[in-house]
Amino acid sequence: MSLPGVLLLDAAGPEAGLLATAAAARGHQVHAATTAAAYADYRPELKGLLAGRVVTDFARPGRALDEIAAFARRRGVGAVLTVNEYLTELAARLCAELGVPGNDPVRAGAARDKAAMAGAFTAAGVRAPHTVLVRSDAELRAALADPRVGFPCVVKPRSGAGSAGVTVVTDAVGASAAADVARESVGMYGSGGDSGLLVQAYAAGxxxxxxxxxxxxxxxxxxxxxxxxxxxxxxxxxxxxxxxxxxxxxxxxxxxxxxxxxxxxxxxxxxxxxxxxxxxxxxxxxxxxxxxxxxxxxxxxxxxxxxxxxxxxxxxxxxxxxxxxxxxxxGYAAVRFVTSPHAGRLTSLYGFPRTGPGVPFVRWRAAIGGLVREPGANGHRLGSFVVTGLDADEVEERADALLRRVRIHVEPAPENTGQVRPASTSAIAP
CATH class of the missing domain: 3.30.470.20 (ATP-grasp fold, B domain)
Known part of the structure; x- marks a missing residue:
C-alpha cells in the first residue's frame, strides 16, 4: 500500500527544504504548490526531491485553492504543510477542503490579519496590548489620544511579517511618518499595502x-x-x-x-x-x-x-x-544574525564562521558588490550562524565572540534600493 503524498505550499527556503527531505526519506512522494518565479529559484536538490508540482498564483487565494485541491486529489495527497507565514490561512482552507488534519479554516485568518488577531485575542480574554485599526489620519489621531494606547506605541501593517513596516514611536509626528511606512509595506503575494494599519500600546519588558x-x-x-x-x-x-x-x-x-x-x-x-x-x-x-x-x-x-x-x-x-x-x-543553542551598519554597497566580509564542532549551521545571503540595507526588518539580515553546546553561558559567550569577529565594509551608495541577494561561499573571506 502506497503512502499518502505530502504537499508543501511554497517549498522555498531552508526550512521547507528540510521538511521536504524528511518526507522523502520516509518514502512519501513530495509535491509543491508554487509560483513560476519561485520554482525557478528552487535549488536543484530540492527539485530532485519533488514528485510533482502545481504552479498557481497565491495572490488569488480562491483560484489557488481550487487549483491546488484538484492537483492534490489527483496525486493522493494526505498531508498539507507550509512554513510560509503568508500561506497559513490557505493551508487551513486546503486541509478542510481535502479532509486532512489542519487548523480551523474559519479562524485561521486570525493568525495572519493582525486586526483579526487582536479581535480574537480580546474575545478569548488573552492578555494582549490594546490595539486599534485605523484607516485615516483622523482615526490615527484618535487612536493616539486613546489613553489605552499612549506613547510610546507601535504602528504596524495589519498583514505584514518579519517586523517589516513596524515602528516604535514616541510622539504624534513620528506616528504620522510611521503610518506612511506601514501603509507602504507590501508583503508576499501582494498582501498589505492598503489603508488599514494598527496602532498598538507598547508593552515593555x-x-x-x-x-x-x-x-x-x-x-x-x-x-x-x-x-x-x-x-x-x-x-x-x-x-x-x-x-x-x-x-x-x-x-x-x-x-x-x-x-x-x-x-x-x-x-x-x-x-x-x-x-x-x-x-x-x-x-x-x-x-x-x-x-x-x-x-x-x-x-x-x-x-x-x-x-x-x-x-x-x-x-x-x-x-x-x-x-x-x-x-x-x-543542550543549548543560539543563532546570531549579521546585519549591515548602514545602507550601501557591500565591498568586503571577513571573519564569518565556518561550520565545524559546535557550529552546525552557517548561511550567508548577501553578495560582495551587491546593495544592502540598514536593518529595518528581519528580511534585511545578511547572514546567520548557529552555535550549540551543553552550557548556556558558554554557548552565548562563543556566539557573541564569533559575531564580534565578523567584519564587513559597506560603501555608501546613492538611492540604495537593492535587495539582499544570495552569495556563494567563495565570496566570503575566512
Missing amino acids: TEYSVESFTQGGATTHLAVTRKQVTGGAKRVETGHSLPVSLPPAIQAAVYREVEAAIRAAGIRHGASHTEVIVSGDGRCMVIEIGARLGAGQIGLLIQHALGIDVWAALLDVALGRPAALAPSAL
Whole structure:
C-alpha cells in the first residue's frame, strides 16, 4: 500500500527544504504548490526531491485553492504543510477542503490579519496590548489620544511579517511618518499595502517566543526562546537562544496565555510561534501568534539543543499520527544574525564562521558588490550562524565572540534600493 503524498505550499527556503527531505526519506512522494518565479529559484536538490508540482498564483487565494485541491486529489495527497507565514490561512482552507488534519479554516485568518488577531485575542480574554485599526489620519489621531494606547506605541501593517513596516514611536509626528511606512509595506503575494494599519500600546519588558505543537487540540510547548532585539524605532531580531528556563510561576502564566492565543487563532493541528513580552513584575502579554514553526533557524535550534526532530514531528501531525515531541537531549543553542551598519554597497566580509564542532549551521545571503540595507526588518539580515553546546553561558559567550569577529565594509551608495541577494561561499573571506 502506497503512502499518502505530502504537499508543501511554497517549498522555498531552508526550512521547507528540510521538511521536504524528511518526507522523502520516509518514502512519501513530495509535491509543491508554487509560483513560476519561485520554482525557478528552487535549488536543484530540492527539485530532485519533488514528485510533482502545481504552479498557481497565491495572490488569488480562491483560484489557488481550487487549483491546488484538484492537483492534490489527483496525486493522493494526505498531508498539507507550509512554513510560509503568508500561506497559513490557505493551508487551513486546503486541509478542510481535502479532509486532512489542519487548523480551523474559519479562524485561521486570525493568525495572519493582525486586526483579526487582536479581535480574537480580546474575545478569548488573552492578555494582549490594546490595539486599534485605523484607516485615516483622523482615526490615527484618535487612536493616539486613546489613553489605552499612549506613547510610546507601535504602528504596524495589519498583514505584514518579519517586523517589516513596524515602528516604535514616541510622539504624534513620528506616528504620522510611521503610518506612511506601514501603509507602504507590501508583503508576499501582494498582501498589505492598503489603508488599514494598527496602532498598538507598547508593552515593555523582555521579549520571548514560545514554540509549540498542537495535535487534536492538545498543545505541547517545546521551548521558550529568548530574543535579542535592537532598540530604537525599528526592532529587528538579532539573535535567538533556547531553551530558556523561566521561574515556574512566570512560565505557567506564559503558557496559559499562549494556549489561550492558540485556541483563539484556531490552531488545531500543527506548529505555532507565539511572541510574548514578560514585564519586570512577571506579567505576560501576547504580542502576536503565527500558525507555523518559528523562522530564523528556530527549528534547527530545537533540533540541536533538545534532539527533537521538528521536521518529522510536523509531518506526523499533518498526517494525523502521534508526534515524538519529548526531548532526547539537554543542550543549548543560539543563532546570531549579521546585519549591515548602514545602507550601501557591500565591498568586503571577513571573519564569518565556518561550520565545524559546535557550529552546525552557517548561511550567508548577501553578495560582495551587491546593495544592502540598514536593518529595518528581519528580511534585511545578511547572514546567520548557529552555535550549540551543553552550557548556556558558554554557548552565548562563543556566539557573541564569533559575531564580534565578523567584519564587513559597506560603501555608501546613492538611492540604495537593492535587495539582499544570495552569495556563494567563495565570496566570503575566512
